Amino acid sequence: MVAEMTYIMAGFDMLLVATLLWLAWRLLSTPDIFKAVVLFICFGLVMALAWVRLRAPDVALAEAAIGAGITGPLFLAALRRMERLSKEERRLDFEEDRDADHSPGKV
């Protein structure tokens, strides 16, 4: 019974670590920023689970609150601001482009 429990917990740990590494890889390699933000939130949750498994509930609390809870919504808000900003910038670029002379020497 004890040996079975050990195997089950080892399987749980391996699955947790594999999920963590996989999430980190996808989070860094994805081109879609919104997808990266959602993956970041999930990464924070899995990281908190790993801390819980390591019997460090205080670190898990901090990770869940700061890593997933505050930074995720802040990223979402920043994403919206970024989109709006880039839209305005694009419009400015367009106007400048219309006004500017299209000499080939300009970069």
Add this chain to the structure above:
Amino acid sequence: MVFALVLLFAVVAGLVRILKGPTAADRMLAAQLFGTCGVAIILLLAKGLDAVVLLDVALVFALLTALATTTFVRRTWYAGPEEEGSDGEF
């Protein structure tokens, strides 16, 4: 004990679900399901590891996934063509 097996199943379910995210809102729903699964896993771990402190972590999980979804609806996923003006400013 059945708990560890139970939470193993829940983690596998969460893994499979994260693996494919169809659209923006579906990804956010997936994140919310992941938060709920996380609460369940932490509760079962608290029973399995005999650590009552972990219940506080579960409380924080429950609070913060809802916060993330609400922020997503308010800030990122705005109403499409008619561009309502009320939810814009900080």
Add this chain to the structure above:
Amino acid sequence: MESFDVLGSGVIIMGLPFFLSGTVGLLRFPDIYTRLHALTKADNVGLGMIILGLILQAGSWAVVAKLFFIWILVLIASSASCHLVARRALQKRIQPWSRK
């Protein structure tokens, strides 16, 4: 006490299929509304049954009260956020899926 333990384990095992079916529904259902439907089942009933099972096995009244508060909090939070998502989806004029 022993019978309560067995009963709690049974209730936890009964709660598991709700989580699994919520995940399967999230993967298999065609549009956002049906996925919300699957998600709320996992949130409310699945977690509710797991918490009920843990309450049956809990040692002290403080733990029981805390588990109950977690359940209430998840209930309020998940239903509120799912309602927000569904309302915004309706505002965005996303058509509900229907069999052609």
